[in-house]
Amino acid sequence: MTAPLIELRDVSKSFGGVRALAGVSFAIGRGEIHCLAGENGSGKSTLIKIIAGVHRPDAGTLRIDGRAVATLDPITAIGHGVQVIYQDFSLFPALTVAENLALPSEVRARRRLVSWSGVRKLARAALARLGVAIDLAATVETLTTAERQLVAIARALMSAPRLLIMDEPTTALTGREVARLFAIVRDIQAQGIAVLFVSHKLREMLEISERITVLRNGAVAAAGAADGFDEVALTRAMTGQDFAAQSYRWMPHAGRAARLELRGLALPGVLAPIDTTVEAGEIVGITGLLGSGRTDLALTLFGMRPHYHGEIRIDGTPVALRSVAAAINAGLAYVPEDRLTEGLFLTQSIHRNLLATSYDAMTRHFFIDFARARAAADAMMAEMQITTRNGDLPVAALSGGNQQRVLIGRWLMGKARILILNGPTVGVDVGSKAGIHERIRELAREGDLAVLLISDDLPEIVQTCNRVLVMHRGRLVEECDAAALTDTALAEKLKALA
Amino acid sequence: MSFLSLRRSETVIALVLIAAMVLIGLINPAFWSLSNLFSLARSNVIVGLMALGVLVVMISGGIDVSFPAFAVAAMYLTIQAMLAWDWHGVIGPFALASAIGLALGLVNAFFVSGLRMIPLIVTLGTAAAVRGALLGLVGTSQINIDRMPKELIAFGNTTLIDLAGPGGTHFGLSAMIVAYLLAAVLVHLFLTRTLLGRGVFALGSAAEAARRVGFNPTTIVFAVYGLAGALAGFAGLLHGSMIWLANPRDFVGVELDVIAAVVLGGASIFGGRGSVLGTMLGVFMLVMVSNSLILMHIATTWQRIVVGGIIITATTVTALRDRRQIAQ
Numbered sequence: 001m002t003a004p005l006i007e008l009r010d011v012s013k014s015f016g017g018v019r020a021l022a023g024v025s026f027a028i029g030r031g032e033i034h035c036l037a038g039e040n041g042s043g044k045s046t047l048i049k050i051i052a053g054v055h056r057p058d059a060g061t062l063r064i065d066g067r068a069v070a071t072l073d074p075i076t077a078i079g080h081g082v083q084v085i086y087q088d089f090s091l092f093p094a095l096t097v098a099e100n101l102a103l104p105s106e107v108r109a110r111r112r113l114v115s116w117s118g119v120r121k122l123a124r125a126a127l128a129r130l131g132v133a134i135d136l137a138a139t140v141e142t143l144t145t146a147e148r149q150l151v152a153i154a155r156a157l158m159s160a161p162r163l164l165i166m167d168e169p170t171t172a173l174t175g176r177e178v179a180r181l182f183a184i185v186r187d188i189q190a191q192g193i194a195v196l197f198v199s200h201k202l203r204e205m206l207e208i209s210e211r212i213t214v215l216r217n218g219a220v221a222a223a224g225a226a227d228g229f230d231e232v233a234l235t236r237a238m239t240g241q242d243f244a245a246q247s248y249r250w251m252p253h254a255g256r257a258a259r260l261e262l263r264g265l266a267l268p269g270v271l272a273p274i275d276t277t278v279e280a281g282e283i284v285g286i287t288g289l290l291g292s293g294r295t296d297l298a299l300t301l302f303g304m305r306p307h308y309h310g311e312i313r314i315d316g317t318p319v320a321l322r323s324v325a326a327a328i329n330a331g332l333a334y335v336p337e338d339r340l341t342e343g344l345f346l347t348q349s350i351h352r353n354l355l356a357t358s359y360d361a362m363t364r365h366f367f368i369d370f371a372r373a374r375a376a377a378d379a380m381m382a383e384m385q386i387t388t389r390n391g392d393l394p395v396a397a398l399s400g401g402n403q404q405r406v407l408i409g410r411w412l413m414g415k416a417r418i419l420i421l422n423g424p425t426v427g428v429d430v431g432s433k434a435g436i437h438e439r440i441r442e443l444a445r446e447g448d449l450a451v452l453l454i455s456d457d458l459p460e461i462v463q464t465c466n467r468v469l470v471m472h473r474g475r476l477v478e479e480c481d482a483a484a485l486t487d488t489a490l491a492e493k494l495k496a497l498a
Numbered sequence: 499m500s501f502l503s504l505r506r507s508e509t510v511i512a513l514v515l516i517a518a519m520v521l522i523g524l525i526n527p528a529f530w531s532l533s534n535l536f537s538l539a540r541s542n543v544i545v546g547l548m549a550l551g552v553l554v555v556m557i558s559g560g561i562d563v564s565f566p567a568f569a570v571a572a573m574y575l576t577i578q579a580m581l582a583w584d585w586h587g588v589i590g591p592f593a594l595a596s597a598i599g600l601a602l603g604l605v606n607a608f609f610v611s612g613l614r615m616i617p618l619i620v621t622l623g624t625a626a627a628v629r630g631a632l633l634g635l636v637g638t639s640q641i642n643i644d645r646m647p648k649e650l651i652a653f654g655n656t657t658l659i660d661l662a663g664p665g666g667t668h669f670g671l672s673a674m675i676v677a678y679l680l681a682a683v684l685v686h687l688f689l690t691r692t693l694l695g696r697g698v699f700a701l702g703s704a705a706e707a708a709r710r711v712g713f714n715p716t717t718i719v720f721a722v723y724g725l726a727g728a729l730a731g732f733a734g735l736l737h738g739s740m741i742w743l744a745n746p747r748d749f750v751g752v753e754l755d756v757i758a759a760v761v762l763g764g765a766s767i768f769g770g771r772g773s774v775l776g777t778m779l780g781v782f783m784l785v786m787v788s789n790s791l792i793l794m795h796i797a798t799t800w801q802r803i804v805v806g807g808i809i810i811t812a813t814t815v816t817a818l819r820d821r822r823q824i825a826q
Binding site for chain 2 (some may be wrong): 086088089090091092093094095098103104105107108111112113114
């Protein structure tokens with residue numbers, strides 16, 4: 001048996017007294033697809049950075065090809081064939097694809113002058129090796145996320161790596177793009193290159209990897225061949241606890257007007273007329289492929305598409321949602337897809353973020369009643385189970401899951417009647433995800449809210465919702481009861497539409 | 499992307515430029531007279547040389563407002579040195595002026611790179627300090643034509659074409675335009691054909707990615723601010739030679755015109771984008787509009803308003819473009 005490509009033994013690393021890794025042993029074989037799983041803060045990034053030579057371990061040994069390596073810095077790591085594709089891809093948005101591909105090779109070759117025909121030749125060869133076609137003269141900023149990722153992969157492959165590390169590569173991809181990425185990863189493997197996949201998406205890990213290592217609190221919680229794991233086992237290893245996976249049950253109340261009723265709601269050229277009702281206490285999932293119109297539907301309800309046709313009724317009363325202010329007054333709340341750019345004031349305190357839409361209600365004689373505002377915000381922090389008690393911390397200091405809770409909490413302070421969540425758990429780890437799902441169910445059940453949950457995450461939809469709407473190209477094509485649905489059946493439905 | 503594509507900002511500026519020329523020519527046909535065109539070309543030289551430096555700084559993601567102060571310092575110090583040492587020549591003094599500018603530019607680079615300070619604040623500070631030191635330590639008196647070194651005046655007076663105007667006057671196309679074009683070609687080659695030049699774009703486009711690829715940001719920052727300083731120093735002495743005057747209080751407010759021209763030329767205030775051709779067109783546009791106000795019978799006090807308007811319009815347009823592309 002040959003020695004593994006890279007092997008770590010009893011590696012520990014601390015940052016300022018905080019233990020990031022405690023005695024981790026880990027090995028990647030030649031040409032294998034290995035998945036490194038774990039929640040945020042489990043030590044995944046630290047482990048990657050040790051392999052990439054960015055961090056030096058405090059204790060433990062590192063072996064490459066069975067030989068001990070005393071010190072590893074980024075340059076020697078690259079020399080040993082380690083290439084990392086970071087989440088941000090490290091590309092140059094304003095430069096062309098060709099130049100993005102060729103620059104690292106040119107810098108490494110210590111060239112002084114640029115030969116543009118040489119650049120194009122290098123770039124063409126790099127894309128050919130991946131078997132993809134991307135316009136070499138296009139600037140990277142005009143590419144889709146998936147194309148940018150392909151450029152990043154092609155660039156990494158140019159230095160003839162033996163290990164390609166991909167940090168959360170599927171976060172921003174649609175289902176079909178993930179499938180293409182996986183095909184490419186298998187292709188890379190066929191060239192004899194090992195791939196270390198860092199992820200917290202259970203389904204993907206089980207699909208792509210041959211071996212899985214799960215980290216929890218800086219230690220290896222489980223490791224072994226991928227066939228030895230299933231979703232329950234992985235979740236348990238990652239979180240240390242079991243999460244019940246049962247679908248949401250909702251009991252209709254008799255004799256009440258529907259919380260939300262859409263009668264022929266349409267947006268010219270975007271949404272075909274939609275008729276549906278949502279009751280208080282319901283959690284209705286909306287899914288569909290890219291361009292299905294589901295986000296447009298949400299934005300219409302939130303008053304951001306004022307030129308809609310048709311009628312919207314809330315609790316039986318027709319309402320005109322022609323502006324965001326009108327929508328908020330009517331009791332709508334919208335948690336956008338990209339919480340970092342659209343929803344949160346990252347540098348502001350948790351309190352301010354929570355109170356952003358309710359300062360009006362906290363005002364007495366033109367002055368904000370700060371004592372009342374503080375008390376209300378503290379209560380909401382407790383209710384949303386945000387991990388810190390200090391509301392003066394900036395939101396940027398929180399983990400993804402906690403940020404999402406702040407955003408949802410903000411809308412609950414404003415006495416919303418209809419809550420629209422767009423991708424509420426994108427980029428949130430498994431444990432926090434289950435917590436957020438639990439909170440959504442409680443809100444619907446006890447808070448008397450109608451919840452619309454837009455998501456690509458089919459297991460999330462099936463488990464959290466009681467009803468699912470499938471949209472395609474601006475039409476509502478199917479409504480189904482979630483109790484009678486499995487996520488594979490839902491995936492089949494979506495595949496049939498594509 | 500074809501050369502004449504409307505997606506190229508250079509093409510757009512060129513079209514706007516042509517439209518403006520036609521308009522000004524309609525209001526006052528004297529615009530098309532050779533003497534006016536030659537004088538326009540001459541007015542491009544100093545602003546253009548400084549703009550090339552600012553362009554490179556801006557592409558790297560920085561900003562420089564200290565170059566007018568450096569230009570004045572280089573000009574005044576060099577001419578004082580020539581007078582004090584009874585030093586004659588042209589090449590030597592220009593080398594000294596460029597070296598003074600270079601040294602001051604490297605001071606900017608030290609603060610920006612070594613101490614990681616915000617370029618705008620650093621260059622505002624060095625500009626004020628250099629101007630203050632020049633007036634306080636070197637002198638406040640203007641060196642007039644009678645004391646200006648003869649060689650410099652002769653050099654600044656060189657023409658490519660010399661024509662007789664009406665009434666026995668002479669006018670010509672200043673040879674200084676050659677210095678400007680040569681500098682433009684060199685900066686263009688630096689930016690597009692050297693790896694260091696591509697590093698300037700890379701750093702301005704994504705600083706962290708540039709570091710990961712293996713570029714040395716320190717080298718790039720020193721090169722960029724050094725080049726801007728050297729060009730400013732050179733332009734300063736050339737300015738003195740062309741107007742036969744060395745005024746230690748010269749170039750006040752020029753930073754605004756030059757930055758306006760660079761932004762007008764399509765360079766991004768966020769870094770990573772810009773070209774020599776675009777900058778030259780932007781410089782031409784700005785110089786032409788402010789020079790032609792007189793031809794259009796508009797009071798010169800309006801000039802500052804026009805420059806301010808151009809900055810705001812051009813920045814808005816490029817910022818909208820960049821934001822759209824970043825959002826994609």
